[in-house]
Amino acid sequence: xxxxxxxxxxxxxxxxxxxxxxxxxxxxxxxxxxxxxxxxxxxxxxxxxxxxxxxxxxxxxxxxxxxxxxxxxxxxxxxxxxxxxxxxxxxxxxxxxxxxxxxxxxxxxxxxxxxxxxxxxxxxxxxxxxxxxxxxxxxxxxxxxxxxxxxxxxxxxxxxxxxxxxxxxxxxxxxxxxxxxxxxxxxxxxxxxxxxxxxxxxxxxxxxxxxxxxxxxxxxxxxxxxxxxxxxxxxxxxxxxxxxxxxxxxxxxxxxxxxxxxxxxxxxxxxxxxxxxxxxxxxxxxxxxxxxxxxxxxxxxxxxxxxxxxxxxxxxxxxxxxxxxxxxxxxx
Amino acid sequence: xxxxxxxxxxxxxxxxxxxxxxxxxxxxxxxxxxxxxxxxxxxxxxxxxxxxxxxxxxxxxxxxxxxxxxxxxxxxxxxxxxxxxxxxxxxxxxxxxxxxxxxxxxxxxxxxxxxxxxxxxxxxxxxxxxxxxxxxxxxxxxxxxxxxxxxxxxxxxxxxxxxxxxxxxxxxxxxxxxxxxxxxxxxxxxxxxxxxxxxxxxxxxxxxxxxxxxxxxxxxxxxxxxxxxxxxxxxxxxxxxxxxxxxxxxxxxxxxxxxxxxxxxxxxxxxxxxxxxxxxxxxxxxxxxxxxxxxxxxxxxxxxxxxxxxxxxx
Numbered sequence: 024x025x026x027x028x029x030x031x032x033x034x035x036x037x038x039x040x041x042x043x044x045x046x047x048x049x050x051x052x053x054x055x056x057x058x059x060x061x062x063x064x065x066x067x068x069x070x071x072x073x074x075x076x077x078x079x080x081x082x083x084x085x086x087x088x089x090x091x092x093x094x095x096x097x098x099x100x101x102x103x104x105x106x107x108x109x110x111x112x113x114x115x116x117x118x119x120x121x122x123x124x125x126x127x128x129x130x131x132x133x134x135x136x137x138x139x140x141x142x143x144x145x146x147x148x149x150x151x152x153x154x155x156x157x158x159x160x161x162x163x164x165x166x167x168x169x170x171x172x173x174x175x176x177x178x179x180x181x182x183x184x185x186x187x188x189x190x191x192x193x194x195x196x197x198x199x200x201x202x203x204x205x206x207x208x209x210x211x212x213x214x215x216x217x218x219x220x221x222x223x224x225x226x227x228x229x230x231x232x233x234x235x236x237x238x239x240x241x242x243x244x245x246x247x248x249x250x251x252x253x254x255x256x257x258x259x260x261x262x263x264x265x266x267x268x269x270x271x272x273x274x275x276x277x278x279x280x281x282x283x284x285x286x287x288x289x290x291x292x293x294x295x296x297x298x299x300x301x302x303x304x305x306x307x308x309x310x311x312x313x314x315x316x317x318x319x320x321x322x323x324x325x326x327x328x329x330x331x332x333x334x335x336x337x338x339x340x341x342x343x344x345x346x347x348x349x350x351x352x353x354x355x
Numbered sequence: 356x357x358x359x360x361x362x363x364x365x366x367x368x369x370x371x372x373x374x375x376x377x378x379x380x381x382x383x384x385x386x387x388x389x390x391x392x393x394x395x396x397x398x399x400x401x402x403x404x405x406x407x408x409x410x411x412x413x414x415x416x417x418x419x420x421x422x423x424x425x426x427x428x429x430x431x432x433x434x435x436x437x438x439x440x441x442x443x444x445x446x447x448x449x450x451x452x453x454x455x456x457x458x459x460x461x462x463x464x465x466x467x468x469x470x471x472x473x474x475x476x477x478x479x480x481x482x483x484x485x486x487x488x489x490x491x492x493x494x495x496x497x498x499x500x501x502x503x504x505x506x507x508x509x510x511x512x513x514x515x516x517x518x519x520x521x522x523x524x525x526x527x528x529x530x531x532x533x534x535x536x537x538x539x540x541x542x543x544x545x546x547x548x549x550x551x552x553x554x555x556x557x558x559x560x561x562x563x564x565x566x567x568x569x570x571x572x573x574x575x576x577x578x579x580x581x582x583x584x585x586x587x588x589x590x591x592x593x594x595x596x597x598x599x600x601x602x603x604x605x606x607x608x609x610x611x612x613x614x615x616x617x618x619x620x621x622x623x624x625x626x627x628x629x630x631x632x633x634x635x636x637x638x639x640x641x642x643x644x645x646x647x648x649x650x651x652x653x654x655x656x657x658x659x660x661x662x663x664x665x666x667x668x669x
Contacts, residue, residue: 095473148656149610151417152600156652159597163646171642274596278481281474291471323492327485334478337470 044340045286045303049310056314063317069193072313074185077197078259079305082276083283084208085252087301090284091212092245093225093293094150098139098158099253100276104269105165106132106254111174111267114181121180129254135161136250140243162273175266182265197259201302204255209298221245225293279308282333286340307336363607366658367622374629382636390632391513398628399517400579404595405602405620406528407572412603413532414565415545415612416465416472420480421573421599424457426592427483429577433496433587436503443500451574457483458570462563472562487589496587507582520579521621524572529617541565546613601648602627605655627651 056063082099089096110128113119119127139157143150187196212218223231224241232238253272260271285291286307287300311332315325378385404421411418432450435441441449461479465472509516532538543551544561552558573592580591604610605626606619630651631644 142653146657152604152610152652152656155597155600156649156656158649159645160649160653163642163644163649166642167640167646170640278477281477285474291473324485324489326481327489330478330480330482330485334464334475334482337474337478338468341468341470 042300042303049307052310060317066193070188070195073198074195074263076306076309077201078256079279079309080201080302081252081256082280083301083305085249086280087284087289087296088245089249090289091225091296092221092242096249097154098161099280100272101158101161102132102135102250102253103257103272105161107257107261107267107271108165108169110258114177115174121178125258129251132250132254133247137247140246144239144242169269171269173266173268181262185262205298205302222294282308286336364619364622367626371625378633388513392510392515394628394632395518396515398624399521400576401598401624402521402621403572403576404599405624407569408599409603409608409615409620410565410568412608413545413615414541414561416562418569419476420483422592422595423480423483424570425573425577425595427487428454428574429581429591430487430491430587430589432578433581437496437498443502447578450578451571454570454574455567458567462566466559466562491589493589499585503582504585507585517579525617542613601652
């Protein structure tokens, strides 16, 4: 990896540009599903779609912030479920008010992420293996403490937030929240010193270190942020389901967490992120999943199609990039 | 003797001896013939699964689809015997062929498209799991041939018949990786892909080969798992991922590629099995297994880093 070309982030039109291919795939898929099943574009289905999309987007962000520094986080799902159960416990058993419980639960998410980052930065061990281990550590601890019992007597306002509709009845406030996080991340990576330094760390760690970037601290910060975002995704799931389930997250989040950012053009080797691309990548994941359900293809075949579609999309992205010299794609 | 003490797996060996002594003192059941049989039986599939990941690590890749491919192979293996009445002697090679084919798909995608092997196998893992669940609707195939079940349950004293598989596969794998030119090339690519390419070795071919080998081993693991359980369960393989990485890494295999330790991987599987066995004997919550396995990986890595500390400073 030492010979990698320094791949500094380039400015690009906010959302489109490289992601035109993704938009085309999305529109085609949307048209296909609508023609097969007219209910696909109904106001209710769009609302439901938006809720899932919000969660997929935040899961993608959670992975993206770590990919930016050149690492990866396999414990996204485990941190998510820890925050879910912590939030549920604080609301239902301790009886804290919803905002305080959520805030405290997110602190736990950040702390678990920080632990990942600290271990990686201090030991110098590959983030893959550290987070693989911590994923099992976290979800193991969660199962030991909760005995895998769901908490389903949460305050009513939680489920009410999940049911709330704004913007003409087809937008969920959860989607608006995901968008807001996206805007904040764009500002963070474009204009803040810490954001720029995080990208520099991912692009070339040694060069960044030589230039005075506190590389270790940036890695730790990225993991802590990833933990908080995984927690946000977890809490959004709680609002959607109306209960804190120990079966949320885990390995189910692994594939979506990578495919959003990677389809969106983030380099696995680090140094480049695309917030808009991650959103589009998440939209693809959500569309495929919900389209297959609407078309009545059994739940059992879902994994196959998800895998195949996503493989096809990654290949398409890759070759589109190879064929058009003007949009130089970073190697996925 | 000195050679044994200096080997990187000496710590593991010590851990096994100490662990066994502690378990024997704490729980008298540990030394029973039956418990040894259970312990050894649980190790057979795990060792093969660890090898399946180790060969991809050797070439500097990783295979996240080990478990998914194993699961798919297991239910296709069971399905073809139950539904189509394929005889056992034919079903085993077909199953292994399916595994190789799955590995070939992984390998070609990873080597030819330039897409990171991690992403490729993450996606194919989802596809393989989908085939598995789509075909079975989560219902296992129960009617397995008697010969297969006998093989899965049979034992001589404390030694299960299943142990034949790792006893045959391990030396063959060692021969392949350490003595045959083709295996050396694989490790060379893992060590430094560019240097290997400049020396006339094709990294692409080595990557495809490693993935095929990984698929082959995953399929052997799947057949063994079906024999062990006496039925083709769709859940086979769903818990292989962590173990497949944990055992080689704890055993000293380099995550970056180029270096593997077969004995290390086997000993690591034994350590993990001892922990699980101890937890069962102590009647602890099974959730602790996951937790302790995670902790064990972190501890091993930290220990290895700590041992390597003076070298890093110098």
